Amino acid sequence: xxxxxxxxxDHPMFAEGLASLLLSHDEYRVIGYAYDGVETVRxxxxxxxxxxxxxxxxxxxxxxxxxxxxxxDHPSTRVIMLTxxxxxxxxxxxxxxxxxxYMLKNSAKSDLFAALxxxxxxxxxxxxxxxxxxxxxxISRKKNDSLSTTPGEEIxxxxxxxxxxxxxxxxxxxxxxxxxxxxxxxxxGHRMNILRKLNLKSVVxxxxxxxxxxxTL
Amino acid sequence: xPTIVLVEDEEAHRELIQRAFEQMHNDTHLEHFDTIRGxxxxxxxxxxxxxxxxxxxxxxxxxxxxDLLRRVxxxxxxxxxxxxxxxxxxxxxxxxGAMDYIVKSPEEFRRMPATVQRISREWTNIQKRKHAExxxxxxxxxLRALINNTNDPIWSxxxxxRLLAVNASFQAFxxxxxxxxxxxxxxxxxxxxxxxxxxxxxxxxxxxxxxxxGKQVIAEYQDMIDGRVIDTEMSFNPIIxxxxxxxxxxVFTRDVSERKRSERELRLREExxxxxxxxxxxxxxxxxxxxxxxxxAVVEGQEHERSRIAKDLxxxxxxxxxxxxxGVSAVQEQIHSIAPDEAAQLHESIVLxxxxxxxVRSVSHQLMPVALKQLGLSAxxxxxxxxxxxxxAIMIDTELSALEVRMDAVQELTLYRIVQELLNNTxxxxxxxxxxxxxxxxxxxxxxxxxxxxxxxDLHADHEGIGLNNIISRATMLGGTAELxxxxxxxxxxxxxxxxxxx
Numbered sequence: 267x268x269x270x271x272x273x274x275x276d277h278p279m280f281a282e283g284l285a286s287l288l289l290s291h292d293e294y295r296v297i298g299y300a301y302d303g304v305e306t307v308r309x310x311x312x313x314x315x316x317x318x319x320x321x322x323x324x325x326x327x328x329x330x331x332x333x334x335x336x337x338x339d340h341p342s343t344r345v346i347m348l349t350x351x352x353x354x355x356x357x358x359x360x361x362x363x364x365x366x367x368y369m370l371k372n373s374a375k376s377d378l379f380a381a382l383x384x385x386x387x388x389x390x391x392x393x394x395x396x397x398x399x400x401x402x403x404x405i406s407r408k409k410n411d412s413l414s415t416t417p418g419e420e421i422x423x424x425x426x427x428x429x430x431x432x433x434x435x436x437x438x439x440x441x442x443x444x445x446x447x448x449x450x451x452x453x454x455g456h457r458m459n460i461l462r463k464l465n466l467k468s469v470v471x472x473x474x475x476x477x478x479x480x481x482t483l
Numbered sequence: 484x485p486t487i488v489l490v491e492d493e494e495a496h497r498e499l500i501q502r503a504f505e506q507m508h509n510d511t512h513l514e515h516f517d518t519i520r521g522x523x524x525x526x527x528x529x530x531x532x533x534x535x536x537x538x539x540x541x542x543x544x545x546x547x548x549x550d551l552l553r554r555v556x557x558x559x560x561x562x563x564x565x566x567x568x569x570x571x572x573x574x575x576x577x578x579x580g581a582m583d584y585i586v587k588s589p590e591e592f593r594r595m596p597a598t599v600q601r602i603s604r605e606w607t608n609i610q611k612r613k614h615a616e617x618x619x620x621x622x623x624x625x626l627r628a629l630i631n632n633t634n635d636p637i638w639s640x641x642x643x644x645r646l647l648a649v650n651a652s653f654q655a656f657x658x659x660x661x662x663x664x665x666x667x668x669x670x671x672x673x674x675x676x677x678x679x680x681x682x683x684x685x686x687x688x689x690x691x692x693x694x695x696x697g698k699q700v701i702a703e704y705q706d707m708i709d710g711r712v713i714d715t716e717m718s719f720n721p722i723i724x725x726x727x728x729x730x731x732x733x734v735f736t737r738d739v740s741e742r743k744r745s746e747r748e749l750r751l752r753e754e755x756x757x758x759x760x761x762x763x764x765x766x767x768x769x770x771x772x773x774x775x776x777x778x779x780a781v782v783e784g785q786e787h788e789r790s791r792i793a794k795d796l797x798x799x800x801x802x803x804x805x806x807x808x809x810g811v812s813a814v815q816e817q818i819h820s821i822a823p824d825e826a827a828q829l830h831e832s833i834v835l836x837x838x839x840x841x842x843v844r845s846v847s848h849q850l851m852p853v854a855l856k857q858l859g860l861s862a863x864x865x866x867x868x869x870x871x872x873x874x875x876a877i878m879i880d881t882e883l884s885a886l887e888v889r890m891d892a893v894q895e896l897t898l899y900r901i902v903q904e905l906l907n908n909t910x911x912x913x914x915x916x917x918x919x920x921x922x923x924x925x926x927x928x929x930x931x932x933x934x935x936x937x938x939x940x941d942l943h944a945d946h947e948g949i950g951l952n953n954i955i956s957r958a959t960m961l962g963g964t965a966e967l968x969x970x971x972x973x974x975x976x977x978x979x980x981x982x983x984x985x986x
Contacts, residue, residue: 277798283806287813323797328857350801350844353854354869355862371805372840374833375812402873423880423919423934425976449966452978455930459921462882 268295269386272315274306274332275299275348276324280371284319284348287375294382303327307335310343317385320365322349322356330356330363337364344385348378354403357396367391421463429456431483433469434476485535486512487599490522490551491564492544499592500538507596518545519554526555534559536599536606541565541572552579560606562598564591582606639722639733642694644670644687647731656736680704693719693732703739714743779960786851786896793850801843808836852899860895861886864902864920871906871918878917885924886931894981897957898931901965901979904954908975909935915974924983928963931979939969954979 271294275281281299288294298313300306304326310318318336322329333345346367347360357368366389367381373393384391392400422430425446432442439453446453466472476483487504491497497515504511516522526537537559539548548563549572560582565572573584582602585591591598630637636656638649646667654663657674666674671690675683681704692700700719705712716739722731815829855863861883868879889895902920909915915937923930942951951967954977958965963981 277802280802280806283809287809322857323853330857350797350805350840350847351853352844353848353852353863353866355854355858355866359858359862370844371801372808372837372844375809375816378809403869405873423917424936424974425934448968448976449978451930451964451980452932452966452976455921455923455932455978458923459882459932 268293269317269382270295270297270313270315271382272296272298272300272306272309272313272318272343274301274303274309274318274324274329275321276301277321287378291379303329303332306332307339310336310340314340315343317344317346317382319346319348322347322351322360330360330365333360333365334363344388346381346385346391352395352399354399357392357400358403367393368396369393370395422460426456426460426463427481429453430460430472430476431481433457433460434473434481435483436469484510484512485603486514486533488514488516488522488525488534488537488559490516490519490537490539490543490548492517492540492542496540496564496587496592499589500595503593503595509596511596511599517543519543519548519551520545522551523554526551526559529558531558535603536560536562538562538564538595538599541569549576549579552576552581560602562602635738636736637734638671639731640671640690641731642729644672644690646671681706689717689719690732693721694729697721697723697729712740712744713738714740775960775962778956782897782957782960783893789850793847796843796847796850801840801847804836804840804843808833808840811836855895855899856892859887859889860898861922863895863899867903867906868918868920871910875910877909877915880917880919880921882921885922885929888924890929890983894961897961898929898979898981901954901957902931902933904951904957905933905975905977908951909937912938912940912975914938927983929979929981929983931977931981933977933979934974935976936974939971939973939975941971942967942969 271288273281273284273296275284278301281301285296285299288296297315298309300309302325306318306320306324306329307327309315318333320329320333320336324332327335329347329349333347336343336345341364345363345365346369347365348369348371349356350371352370360368366385369378369381369391370393373381373395377393381391381393428446429442432445437445439450439457442448442453443450460472461467464472464475466475489497489500491500501513501515504513514525516525522537522539526534537551539551539561541548541563548561552561552563561576561580563573563576563581563584564587565584566587570584570586573581576584582605583598585598630650633650634652636650636653638653639647641647646669649663649666651663654661654666659666659674672683672687675681675686677683689700689702692698698721702717702719703714704717705714707713715736717734717736720733720735721729722733724730811829811833815833818829821829852863852866854866864883864886865881868881871877872879886898890898906918909918915935917936919932919934921932923932954967955965958979958981961981963979966978966980967975968977969975
């Protein structure tokens, strides 16, 4: 029995191109089309396809939200995101929404069929470009994580340290603003950021921190 | 030194008088004449006040002492000396203006200095009184003239509203051509109409208030005379008798039309000025709003255009290229017998096709990030940060949870562009190792704080302007502010402060 497929894309030209590509493969059968997110969810409900190939950027309801609803209400239908969009945030979001595969539209035919095959078998699949993007995101996250776990002053920016030192000296926001040639609002912002970063509640705690760090005021 | 003029032809009498003064040891100067003519000449030339007393004998060779009194204007007291039995003459002399008289006797001669002193004192007192009376009279005359010649009606009444005194203008005021004196004694109320803005009861009210309280009342009223607005100010003053009782009211009125007119004109001018100032500030505000609207329209237009181009690229060229790519790669897989150079050519075409799709995707993403619309500002900013950290050595510290609450699409897009611009700027000036982007959400404002530790630059240099001006314009468009700081060598910092509407 062939694997049934729903193609959801608001670009008819692409949908038809994709369908014609699948036509010569007997193991797959396109059983319907949807042109927006709402229609996609409804068609899945009606046709219960094995696989829904869903574009990310669609009118009415975006593809990721549609994927999320499909995953929740029809877990037997597996979703392959097939899209022009390669932003890391969208990819992560799609995976969280329950998509089994994330493919870029310029993938090679072989890549596309590899995805169909993997997903049919209940596995996940990401095209080469997508894997690279996710990896990049992971790398930059790690890099930034290490940033905030560095001990000492590194956790604060140079400007925050300047403001923190003046705060420890019991200066008012207005005085600090005057001293550093910045606005009172900016001082307030720095103050909140400093306390947040150091996980402190007040300037009293900051004074303790300053002493621990051995700041010269 | 007191000067006494003595007119006496009898040698013996003169000597006695002289001796009396000498015995007093005072420094009285005695000017002696034998005849009226001699004394007359002297007195006529003497300055007023230089002579204390004139002592004149009745019988003189060239006439009576009285003649001197008559001929010379009196500017000193005259003391007449008569012989015994001639007292009747003295009465006549007093009538003519002499201060006093004595009946000649050795005793009187001895007492002469005391008599002269007394007369001199009396004369001074009389002169003082005369001056005072004169002054009072003149003042009264002036006052009367003033009251009678003023155009302002003045009148007084007793406690029964009967007119006690009026001035000439009062008649014109009440428009009655009766003689001034004929009005007196009549009730003042009779001269005012029973009704109207100038009514009797109104006036009676003023009189009664003064009569009851003993305090001054100031009132104003307006009238139309010959098509001209006349403003009158009236002051009702109590007349208080010596015993402290209120015995009447004196009313002074003043035509203050001129003053009122100037006041009105001044007020009108002030109002006009205020209106003009108000209009000016309104216009300035309108201009500011217009500027903001224009700016917003420009930015929105720009974004709309970007969005349209992004969509066109994505939907048109992008989709087409994707379809072609899939088709060509299908062909490639189906062809099994192909010359090696042709296979290479096909492969090269596919690679080119791939990079074309990639290019379209990247341009379209630059123009309109899909993640921003679908996932919001935090995710979209994380995306640009990821691409920066992935391709450079820069580390970016972000705290963007405040941006996870979705905002208005224009606000999100604008803030996104601002952050994009800031990052571009950091990359442009290079040498940054760290960037910090932090968002803080307050009750009614959103703060985005950006910092880098790059080379920094001179904010005031012209060529730096465009991108940074864009940041400021965009923040202004959202009704907020953008505060930028940079010093060469010390990196750059920006605080974007955007007001949020209360939910």
